[in-house]
Amino acid sequence: MARAEKETAVQELTEIMEKARGVFITDYQGLNVEKLSELRKKCRESSVRYKVVKNTLARLAAKKAGFGDMAQYLEGPSAIAYSFDDPSAPARVVTEFAKKHQKPSIKVSLFEGAFYGPDRVEEIANLPPKEVLIARLMGGLNAPIQNLVGALSDILRKLVLVVDAVKTSKEKS
Numbered sequence: 001m002a003r004a005e006k007e008t009a010v011q012e013l014t015e016i017m018e019k020a021r022g023v024f025i026t027d028y029q030g031l032n033v034e035k036l037s038e039l040r041k042k043c044r045e046s047s048v049r050y051k052v053v054k055n056t057l058a059r060l061a062a063k064k065a066g067f068g069d070m071a072q073y074l075e076g077p078s079a080i081a082y083s084f085d086d087p088s089a090p091a092r093v094v095t096e097f098a099k100k101h102q103k104p105s106i107k108v109s110l111f112e113g114a115f116y117g118p119d120r121v122e123e124i125a126n127l128p129p130k131e132v133l134i135a136r137l138m139g140g141l142n143a144p145i146q147n148l149v150g151a152l153s154d155i156l157r158k159l160v161l162v163v164d165a166v167k168t169s170k171e172k173s
Contacts, residue, residue: 013061022087023110052079073107091125
C-alpha cells in the first residue's frame with residue numbers, strides 16, 4: 001500500500017471514529033469469506049457498514065481522533081462495524097450474528113463519542129433502537145397529561161350529573 005493510500009485510509013478511519021454514532025472494533029478471525037459476506041449483508045440491511053482494517057492504520061486513526069486508549073485493543077484480525085444513524089445497531093447486528101456463528105467478537109466500542117471496553121458491549125447491544133426509545137419517552141411524558149385530562153373530564157361529567165339531578169328534583173317539586 002503506497003504512502004498516499006495509507007494517509008487516505010487513516011483520514012477515512014479518523015472521520016469514521018469522530019463522526020459515526022456507533023463504532024465497534026471486532027475480531028473476525030475464524031470467519032470464512034462466505035460468512036463474512038453474510039455478515040456484511042446483514043449489516044447493510046441495518047444501515048451498518050463493516051470494514052476490515054489494518055491495525056497500524058487504525059491505531060494511528062484512533063490516536064488522531066483522540067481515542068488513544070483504543071490502540072491496545074487493535075491486535076489480531078480487526079474490522080470495524082459502524083453506523084452514522086443508530087449508535088447501537090452495529091452491536092445488535094454483530095452480537096446477533098455471533099450468537100449464530102460464534103464469531104465475530106466485539107473488542108471495544110465508541111458509542112456516541114465515548115470509549116467503552118468489551119465489558120459494556122452487551123449493554124449497548126441490548127439497547128432498543130432510537131425510535132423505540134423516543135416512543136417510550138414520549139409515552140412517559142404524555143401519561144401525566146392524559147391522566148389530568150381524564151380526571152378533569154370525570155369531574156365535569158359528575159358536575160353535569162349533579163346539575164341534572166338538581167334540575168330533576170326541582171321539576172318534581
